[in-house]
Amino acid sequence: MGVIDSRVRNLAELTLAHKTRGERYESHAVRIGPLLGAVDLGCSYDVVPPGKASCPFHSHRAEEEMFFIVRGRGLLRYGGETRAIRAGDVICCPTGGPETAHQIINDSDEELAYLSISTQRPVEICEYPDSNKIAAFSEGLDHITRPSAALEYWDGEAGGPGPNAGA
Incomplete structure (x- = not known):
């Protein structure tokens, strides 16, 4: 097999x-x-089989995504809106917060x-508005939490806040 x-x-x-x-959630997929x-x-x-989605409603802070619908039809959730999609459609999902959250759902038969x-990107932060989760992904790190579990910067550090707090 040649390079080409x-x-x-x-x-x-x-x-x-x-x-x-x-x-x-169900899909047959390959990277x-x-x-x-x-x-x-x-x-x-x-x-994606009828009546399913491949992943939860989410947004990216680092990675931009684009989708090309090869065959079939379904539904695109994007931010606070929903619209029908079909074969031939190209969808752009730039980085951002909940306003760029997206999900493709197969609502057809x-x-x-x-x-x-x-x-x-080597580091990615995703937000999941439906379940109120935040995820951090990097090589060797997959961490998912909720904002309610947030800690203060100095939490657990020896000596607590010092003269350079917030630096």
């Missing part, structure tokens, strides 16, 4: 992993970026397939 062949994959020939969580040698660009292919393309 290692940079090309056909969606129909990918091996998808089945993921499910409870009644609401394509690593298969193609991508370094700074993430790409995944998701096939056929499979919904889409590509997720994103920038890859």
Whole structure:
């Protein structure tokens, strides 16, 4: 296989992993970026069965995402709005807070397939408005909490606040 062949994959020939969580979430998906040698660009292919979503409603503080609907139709939740989506639609989800939170839901009676393309950042913060969670992701760190569990900067530090508090 030449270098050029290692940079090309056909969606129909990918091996998808089945993921499910409870009644609401299910998909068959694969991360394509690593298969193609991508370094700074993430790409995944998701096939979502009728009545399901592949992930919770969320926003990103570091990574920008774009979706391309390959086949089927569904619903896009974006910030406080909802709209129908269909094959051929391209969706941009820039970084931000709850106003850029997004989720793709298959509310149809056929499979919904889409590509997720994103920038890859070494550190990511995600917010989940429906469940009031905040997540921090980095190499070797996956931490999810709620704002109500927030600690003060000096909490647990020996000696407590000092002359450089807040520095």
